[in-house]
Structures are given as structure tokens and as C-alpha cells.
Amino acid sequence: MNRITRRRGTALVASVAGLGLLITACSGGDTPGDDDTAAGGDTDCAAFEQYGDLSGTTVSVYTSIVAPEDQPHIDSYVPFEECTGATVAYEGSKEFEAQLLVRLEAGNPPDIAYIPQPGLLQTIVGDFPDAVAPASEGTVANVDEYYAESWKGYGTVDGTFYAAPLGANVKSFVWYSPAVFEENGYEVPTTWDELIELSDQIVADHAAEGKKPWCAGIGSGDATGWPATDWLEDLVLRTAGGDVYDQWVNHEIPFNDPQIAEALGEVGSILKNDEYVNGGLGDVSSIASTTFQDGGLPILTNGLCFMHRQASFYAANWPEGTDVSSDGDVFAFYLPGPDAETRPLLGGGEFVAAFDDRPEVAAFQAYLTSPEWSNAKAIATPSGGWVSANSGLDPANLTSEIDQLSAELLADTEQEFRFDASDLMPAAVGAGAFWTEMTAWIANDKSDDAVLDSIEAAWP
Amino acid sequence: MLVAIALFVVVMGLVLLLVERAKRLPSWAVAAAFLLPTVAMILFGLVWPAIDTIRASFYDRNGQNFVGADNYVQAFTQNEFQIVLRNTAVWVVVVPIVATFIGLVYAVLVDRTRFEKFAKTLVFLPMAISMVGASIIWRFVYEYRPVLENVPAEFQPAQIGLMNQLLVWLGLEPQQFLLSPPLNSFFLIVVMIWIQAGFAMTVLSAAIKAIPDDIVEAARLDGLGGLRMFRFITVPSIRPALVVVVTTIAMGTLKVFDIVRTMTGGNFETSVVANEFYRQSFVQRNTGMGAALAVILFVLVIPIVAYNVRQLRRAEEIR
Numbered sequence: 001m002n003r004i005t006r007r008r009g010t011a012l013v014a015s016v017a018g019l020g021l022l023i024t025a026c027s028g029g030d031t032p033g034d035d036d037t038a039a040g041g042d043t044d045c046a047a048f049e050q051y052g053d054l055s056g057t058t059v060s061v062y063t064s065i066v067a068p069e070d071q072p073h074i075d076s077y078v079p080f081e082e083c084t085g086a087t088v089a090y091e092g093s094k095e096f097e098a099q100l101l102v103r104l105e106a107g108n109p110p111d112i113a114y115i116p117q118p119g120l121l122q123t124i125v126g127d128f129p130d131a132v133a134p135a136s137e138g139t140v141a142n143v144d145e146y147y148a149e150s151w152k153g154y155g156t157v158d159g160t161f162y163a164a165p166l167g168a169n170v171k172s173f174v175w176y177s178p179a180v181f182e183e184n185g186y187e188v189p190t191t192w193d194e195l196i197e198l199s200d201q202i203v204a205d206h207a208a209e210g211k212k213p214w215c216a217g218i219g220s221g222d223a224t225g226w227p228a229t230d231w232l233e234d235l236v237l238r239t240a241g242g243d244v245y246d247q248w249v250n251h252e253i254p255f256n257d258p259q260i261a262e263a264l265g266e267v268g269s270i271l272k273n274d275e276y277v278n279g280g281l282g283d284v285s286s287i288a289s290t291t292f293q294d295g296g297l298p299i300l301t302n303g304l305c306f307m308h309r310q311a312s313f314y315a316a317n318w319p320e321g322t323d324v325s326s327d328g329d330v331f332a333f334y335l336p337g338p339d340a341e342t343r344p345l346l347g348g349g350e351f352v353a354a355f356d357d358r359p360e361v362a363a364f365q366a367y368l369t370s371p372e373w374s375n376a377k378a379i380a381t382p383s384g385g386w387v388s389a390n391s392g393l394d395p396a397n398l399t400s401e402i403d404q405l406s407a408e409l410l411a412d413t414e415q416e417f418r419f420d421a422s423d424l425m426p427a428a429v430g431a432g433a434f435w436t437e438m439t440a441w442i443a444n445d446k447s448d449d450a451v452l453d454s455i456e457a458a459w460p
Numbered sequence: 461m462l463v464a465i466a467l468f469v470v471v472m473g474l475v476l477l478l479v480e481r482a483k484r485l486p487s488w489a490v491a492a493a494f495l496l497p498t499v500a501m502i503l504f505g506l507v508w509p510a511i512d513t514i515r516a517s518f519y520d521r522n523g524q525n526f527v528g529a530d531n532y533v534q535a536f537t538q539n540e541f542q543i544v545l546r547n548t549a550v551w552v553v554v555v556p557i558v559a560t561f562i563g564l565v566y567a568v569l570v571d572r573t574r575f576e577k578f579a580k581t582l583v584f585l586p587m588a589i590s591m592v593g594a595s596i597i598w599r600f601v602y603e604y605r606p607v608l609e610n611v612p613a614e615f616q617p618a619q620i621g622l623m624n625q626l627l628v629w630l631g632l633e634p635q636q637f638l639l640s641p642p643l644n645s646f647f648l649i650v651v652m653i654w655i656q657a658g659f660a661m662t663v664l665s666a667a668i669k670a671i672p673d674d675i676v677e678a679a680r681l682d683g684l685g686g687l688r689m690f691r692f693i694t695v696p697s698i699r700p701a702l703v704v705v706v707t708t709i710a711m712g713t714l715k716v717f718d719i720v721r722t723m724t725g726g727n728f729e730t731s732v733v734a735n736e737f738y739r740q741s742f743v744q745r746n747t748g749m750g751a752a753l754a755v756i757l758f759v760l761v762i763p764i765v766a767y768n769v770r771q772l773r774r775a776e777e778i779r
Binding site: 097098101102123126127207208209210211221222224225280281282283285286288289302304427428431432436439440443444454457460 | 521522538539540604605606608609610611612615617636638639640641721725726727728729739742743744745746
């Protein structure tokens with residue numbers, strides 16, 4: 001009871017504070033830099049005229065993004081709401097993936113849903129073809145103008161473009177402490193061999209103190225195992241290349257193909273190597289029982305590990321007050337490729353699908369693909385952890401260094417960008433066998449071959 | 461929701477009105493008027509979904525193509541589902557027997573002692589905690605922190621789990637209780653027993669108190685005491701209650717879902733049928749497989765329910 005009351009109290013305080021921010025923002029103009037398209041009464045509405053007057057209408061948004069990351073989203077809708085008169089009703093749920101399908105089945109879909117997996121979009125289009133609306137005209141125009149072709153492809157099913165990209169994240173990152181690296185004279189590795197050399201060097205230098213080069217955690221409740229799938233995906237890109245990766249995702253080669261087995265072996269040389277893991281957290285099996293959020297913390301808390309491979313959004317997991325920058329407490333380097341020139345990049349993101357074609361829904365979907373929204377969102381996220389693949393996003397609006405690095409990597413067209421494979425595969429594999437088998441691989445020391453065979457057998 | 465309530469009010473109002481109006485109606489008509497809405501609701505809310513589930517279990521993942529018994533074949537032959545079925549079997553054998561045994565022994569031991577009320581409250585309390593709550597409590601009990609080699613004492617993580625702290629105090633290595641099969645399933649089963657023993661104890665204690673004093677007296681005069689009294693008088697006298705307790709716990713155990721989902725999420729070979737049914741239906745969106753698992757669960761419950769009903773009926777006859 002006490003806890004509930006307190007939580008309500010917090011919510012009340014939070015909403016009052018939010019209101020305060022809003023009022024301050026509306027009365028803005030005193031502080032420099034307030035004259036851009038940030039939330040405010042003095043928003044330049046010129047860019048919004050194309051949407052027309054939408055007064056009195058409401059658009060419902062359903063997502064997997066919950067507190068505290070939801071507030072920047074809600075704030076980023078303010079310019080749209082002020083200029084068009086429409087209201088955006090935001091609802092986040094941790095059970096989003098399952099509940100969205102339940103709502104579709106019940107004939108009660110939201111107007112807009114942020115879908116984090118292209119595979120789920122395919123399932124929805126396949127199972128509920130009448131429920132999901134093709135992307136609105138404004139959306140198509142914006143995506144063609146501001147996004148790379150591949151991003152449009154992820155939101156396309158059977159030749160019809162449904163869902164526009166929203167946020168993006170870079171997964172090929174290794175978190176480390178620049179201060180500790182400098183102290184030990186370690187350099188950021190630029191090739192895979194250098195990375196392994198560095199790991200061996202750390203073992204040689206620090207094994208006697210109980211320190212290990214790597215730490216990891218793959219626990220994530222219902223979704224336990226996904227961080228391990230990211231490892232394998234990153235290594236498939238590095239040992240076999242982008243073409244094999246595409247064949248693998250589309251099941252043109254079996255899941256247990258020798259080329260995939262080679263990549264898994266490479267992952268095992270780090271994750272299942274007792275000398276390398278699991279710094280500060282236990283033996284190899286402790287990777288399975290440690291949540292991914294806690295996985296990298298030993299880098300900071302007691303220095304018992306040096307490196308943690310995790311996506312750009314891991315920035316949010318460092319304790320408050322941590323200096324996340326290239327000369328601060330923690331930062332991330334690009335997970336090296338086979339050589340310094342070949343730099344494949346693994347990433348993920350969300351996609352905006354509409355389940356109605358009312359004018360206000362079409363307008364809102366288009367707004368989310370516009371540079372106005374990307375910039376408003378960047379400004380509404382001062383603590384960092386958010387980037388987009390929208391080329392209209394002004395890098396100056398990204399306040400954190402890690403986001404700037406992510407944006408830079410995403411904008412680099414030289415390298416091969418690939419979307420998270422498990423998010424593209426059918427749910428039975430991507431949200432099922434791939435997760436659970438990788439978990440068994442680590443927790444119960446299941447063999448490489450047995451793991452790959454089991455996942456292949458689960459492919460529908 | 462509002463529609464359902466309105467519908468209920470309208471139907472009941474209509475029934476009452478009709479009954480009020482026509483006092484001369486034959487009694488079967490009155491009975492039918494009351495029964496029909498109930499039967500209709502059971503048909504729509506229970507029988508129809510059951511039939512639909514059975515139908516869906518013979519179709520593929522979207523319910524579009526007929527696949528015959530494929531889902532069942534898969535459930536009984538594929539390794540991961542065999543593990544699920546094996547775990548469910550272990551649960552349904554171990555939990556009712558152990559929980560009932562603990563409840564029975566406890567009920568006998570505290571019967572008519574000075575601390576009876578207090579002791580009973582203590583065992584009954586877990587019943588009041590939700591399964592998810594209990595699982596969270598026990599996850600803390602099993603929580604693991606390693607002892608790190610070569611690491612100075614100030615950087616050693618402190619044990620926060622009760623079980624591992626006990627092990628450390630005894631000079632043993634801390635264990636990852638929830639990680640290694642098949643033992644981890646038993647550590648989950650402990651949670652269910654912890655919850656259900658209180659229920660068994662309460663029912664059995666009431667049954668023990670209902671044993672007529674003269675029987676106990678007569679047995680005592682015949683020289684019965686201790687274990688033999690328990691074996692020949694107490695247990696046979698409360699047999700109907702024992703059957704009810706065992707079967708009720710068995711049915712609850714077959715449906716167990718919250719404990720597995722909260723503590724391991726079905727990982728590390730701990731999944732059971734109810735959890736796998738949810739995963740298949742709602743996470744992996746394989747409705748056919750999910751339906752097949754639901755039907756298997758349903759079939760497994762039938763003999764237990766049938767046995768329960770038969771025992772109850774027999775007990776009535778004796779009376």
C-alpha cells in the first residue's frame with residue numbers, strides 16, 4: 001500500500017514537473033538557442049501547414065517504449081500538436097509484442113504502433129492483411145527523401161511499403177573505460193586480431209588480480225538470450241560477410257551452415273573462454289544469469305573487466321553522473337572488423353506502422369519521418385541514447401558524444417550496414433529458438449553443433 | 461465490459477419479470493428460464509472456445525492450413541517439447557505428494573498443542589501471497605554471487621541470497637541454483653510446495669478435528685498410539701479429505717505458469733506445458749502448437765477431475 005502511494009506520489013511529482021517544463025518551454029525565448037524548432041509556443045508552424053487543420057482529432061500511439069524513455073517521445077510530439085491542433089495519446093507497454101497481436105485479433109488496434117522488429121511486421125501483414133494500412137503519401141515522400149534505400153526495405157512486405165523507420169541504434173559497439181585504457185597503455189583495437197591480442201594482453205597483465213578482459217550478461221526476462229544473438233550476428237558479418245548474412249537471414253542457407261558455425265566458434269572463443277570472461281561476475285555460466293543491464297557495470301564499479309560488447313543504447317545504463325565521452329569514465333569503440341578497411345555495421349531500430357488511414361493518422365505518420373520530428377526528438381533527449389537514420393537530422397542537436405558517433409557510423413555509406421538478424425527472422429526463430437538456444441549454449445554448455453541444429457529445426 | 465454487464469442485467473430482469481408475471485407456469489419452465497442463460501453463457505464462454513481450440517490444434521501456425529496431427533507429433537517427438545512434458549510430469553507427481561505429506565504431518569504435529577494457532581498461521585501465510593510474489597521472494601533466496609579468484613576481499617561481491625549465504629557460512633561454494641538442469645526444476649517446485657503446504661495443512665487439520673472422539677478413545681484403549689494411531693486411525697478417517705487435497709493441488713500444479721515465467725522464463729530446461737503454451741501462442745505466434753499444448757493440458761486434467769468427482773460421490777454414498 002505504502003509503495004503504491006509513494007509511486008503515485010512520484011508520478012504526480014513527475015507530471016507536475018513535466019507540466020512545469022512545458023510552461024517554461026512555452027514562455028521561452030529568454031535562453032539562446034530556443035529559436036529553433038524545439039517544443040514551444042513560438043514554434044515555426046510553416047512546415048506543418050501541409051498537414052492542414054486537425055483540431056479535435058486524436059491519434060493513439062502504442063509502443064514498447066516505457067518510462068523513463070517515453071517522456072522524450074511525448075515531448076517531441078508537442079510541435080505537431082500545437083501546429084495542427086491534433087492530440088497524440090501515448091501508451092507504452094513492456095508486453096507490447098504479444099499485446100499488439102492480441103489487440104489486432106480483438107479488432108481493437110491502435111492508430112499507430114512502433115514495431116521494433118521487421119519480422120513482427122511481416123507476421124502482422126501476413127496474419128492481419130486488412131488491419132495494417134500502407135504508408136501514407138507524405139510518409140513515402142519523406143522516406144524517399146531522407147532515408148537510405150535499405151531502411152525503406154525493412155518496412156516493406158511483399159512489395160508494399162508499410163512502416164517507416166523511427167529511431168536507430170548501433171549494435172557493433174564495445175564499451176570500455178578510456179581512463180583505464182590510458183592508465184594501462186592500451187590502444188583501441190582497429191582489427192579483430194588486435195582485439196584478441198589486447199584480450200590476451202589483459203589476461204597476461206591482470207589475471208593475477210582476478211581481472212578479466214571481458215564481461216557480459218544476456219539476461220532480459222522473457223527475451224533472455226538476445227544479447228548473445230547480437231554477438232553471433234556481428235561475427236557472421238565479420239567472418240562470412242554481408243552476402244552470407246543476407247542468405248542466412250532469408251534462410252537461403254541453413255541456420256547450421258558451416259560458415260555460421262565458424263562465426264559461432266569465434267564468439268565462443270571469447271564468451272566461452274574462462275580466461276576471458278566473466279570479469280567481476282563469475283564463470284561462463286554467470287553470463288546467462290546476469291541481466292544485460294548489469295553486464296557491463298564491473299567496468300566502472302570495480303574495474304574487474306575491461307570490455308563489454310553492447311549497443312549504443314547501453315549509454316542509459318551507466319549510473320547517473322557518469323561521464324560518457326571519449327576522454328571520460330566510459331565510452332564505446334567500434335567492434336573491429338577483419339581489417340581496418342572492412343567495417344561492417346550491425347544495427348536495429350523501430351518502425352512506424354499505421355492501422356488506420358484517417359487524415360490525422362496519415363499526417364502523424366508523415367510527421368514522424370520528417371526532419372522536424374527527428375530534430376525535435378534529439379532536442380527532447382538531452383541525456384542521449386537516441387539517434388535516427390534520417391539524413392535531415394542535424395548532428396548539432398545530438399548532445400551526447402556517443403550519439404554523435406552512432407550517427408556518424410550510420411551515415412557512413414562506405415561500410416556494409418545490416419539490420420539485426422533475429423529481428424528479421426520469423427518469430428519462431430528470432431524471438432524463440434535463437435534466444436533460448438544461445439542461452440543454453442552459455443548456461444548449460446550445449447555444443448555449437450547441437451545449438452545450430454536445434455535452431456535450424458525450429459525454422460517454420 | 462459494460463455491454464456484458466448490461467446484457468446480464470437485461471437477461472436477469474427479463475427472467476425475473478417473466479417468473480413474476482406467469483405464476484401458473486409449470487416448474488420445468490421456471491427452471492429452464494433460469495438455466496438457459498447459464499447454459500448459453502457456458503456454451504459461448506467455455507464449450508465453444510474449447511471446441512475451437514481443439515480445431516485450431518489441427519491447423520498450422522496461422523490456423524489457415526489443416527496439418528492433421530502434426531502439432532501433436534511434434535509435441536511428443538521434438539526434444540524441447542519432450543523436456544516440457546517431462547518437467548510437467550515431475551511437477552504434477554512431486555508437488556501434490558510432498559505438499560500434502562508436509563501439510564498432513566504438520567497438521568498432526570501441531571494438533572491440540574499450545575502454539576497451534578500461531579504455528580498454523582505461519583504455514584498458511586504463503587497461501588496469501590500471489591505466485592508471482594512468491595517467485596520473486598524465492599528468486600532472492602536463490603540469488604547467486606560468485607566467489608572470484610585472486611580478487612581482493614573488498615571487491616568480492618557480497619552474497620545477497622539466503623541459500624548461498626548459508627552455503628558460504630558452511631564453507632561451501634555458492635551455487636547457481638536456477639541454472640543447471642534437472643535440479644533447477646526441483647528448486648522451482650519448492651516454491652509451489654511452499655505455497656500449497658498451507659492449503660493442505662488447513663483442510664487436513666479440519667478433517668483431523670472432525671474425527672469422532674470415541675473412535676480415537678476406543679483405539680487408544682486397544683493400545684494404539686503414535687505412528688500406529690496415525691497409520692490406522694487418522695489417515696483412513698480423513699481419506700476423502702486427503703483425496704480432495706491431492707487432486708486439487710495436482711490440478712493447480714498442472715496449470716502452473718507464473719512461477720516458471722517469473723523465475724526462469726522457461727529457460728535452462730525448466731519450461732512446463734502452461735508456460736510453453738503461452739510462449740507458442742503469444743510470443744512465437746504459433747497458434748496451432750499453442751492450441752495443441754492447451755489440449756494436451758486439458759486431456760491431462762480430465763482423469764484427475766474424474767477421479768476427484770468419483771471419490772466425492774463415493775464419500776456422499778457412505779454418509
